[in-house]
Amino acid sequence: MLTKNTIKHINSLRIKKCRDIHEQFIIEGDKLVDEFLHSTWGITDVYATKKWIDTLSPVLREKTNQLSEIKKDELKKISSLKSPHNVLAIIKKSSFTLDYDELSNGLSLVLDDVQDPGNLGTIVRVAAWFGIRNIICSPDTVDVYNPKVIQASMGAMLQVKVFYCDLVNFLKEFARFKLPVYGTFPDGKSVYDLPLSPAGLILMGNEAQGLSEKYFPYITEKLFIPSYPGEKKGIDSLNVSVATAIICSEFRRRKP
């Protein structure tokens, strides 16, 4: 049985400010909750139907010390999905520290002000697929703990660390490694032809504005995804998550 206060608290976590204050966020869905239960993240509360609880192994049941059995109707009151699954969990936010040594040994993504939750979630999923472990975001990028981001990332955030910081300071600091910093520009070189480094940064810009000019001085390589057959005829860009995926795929294709 859910109290009014519990319902109020859970629903408040849809708002970034409340997630920040409580250092909590919501995940939903049988598969996603299962993946978090198998991870090292802290599970604060689990609200589930009898059906879900019955399938829980004793080991995992021990991990979910705050397990509440609720009815499907009650789940609807706290879910942000049209068709709620069988379980919703509250997770404690993790805080990571930027590990510059790790960054200097691989590829990382840098996002300037990506606004759409679906895009960020998809980018996290792309990063996980292509073995990119770090995403550094400008402070105005949509919150990775937004329920729509989590839904779109499909558990990929268990494998990718997402940071928010001032990107100019970050890029200044990163410059000491003398590694390539890639950005996409209409006058860039074809991503299919340019030599691509196995370590460095890939900068992706806002959906409408692209990359902010203040980052231009830190970009060492200008990229472009060629359209086909070369004329654009009105389509002036690709969706940012799609462009990120194509570029990451090109970097990974070159690796043995």
Place this chain on the structure above:
Amino acid sequence: MLTKNTIKHINSLRIKKCRDIHEQFIIEGDKLVDEFLHSTWGITDVYATKKWIDTLSPVLREKTNQLSEIKKDELKKISSLKSPHNVLAIIKKSSFTLDYDELSNGLSLVLDDVQDPGNLGTIVRVAAWFGIRNIICSPDTVDVYNPKVIQASMGAMLQVKVFYCDLVNFLKEFARFKLPVYGTFPDGKSVYDLPLSPAGLILMGNEAQGLSEKYFPYITEKLFIPSYPGEKKGIDSLNVSVATAIICSEFRRRKP
């Protein structure tokens, strides 16, 4: 001034059944309406603020015979956007005929039951970028005239013809060209290594279920996008629009 009946009619076009009956759909936004005005599609009505009308060239004004000036508050009543732009237009649906000669001379996409409007819109945009002119969808695929599909496709549907038909019949008919039919499978060959034909079909499946078994007999080449560094660790798939983009990019990279 919008009448109640007009508001009711426009809002009804958010529902597929009503779009089918009236053979109309809605587009929104200054850029998108401008692109449709420059196209051969039939513009039924345009509802716009004075600001938008003032910037309209005489040639385009002539094309918009049913132009109604409305206030921003009125636009909110008929818009499906959180922040409406300055214009909304009703467009007459076009009916295309499948041109098998055109299909046999290039790449086309075949979609099995793609459900998310954002995914279909993004796929249409990817197709336009990579010069793919035809998308053939199973009847249960989300409607391309759904406002969310149109919003995500960003005008790309002016360059891509989208068909709905029984895919088994279509694939049987297409088989006479003896061209490759590509599908993605976990046990497929790496898309980076497989020879890719400049003509043929690329089949993409539903977000959760993948490709339906009934299409397997028609697939001649099994593809796979390798993850990196080769182990998947819980991420078992990419978003369908992202996978489509990576595969299309690989096909186009090979072409001079």
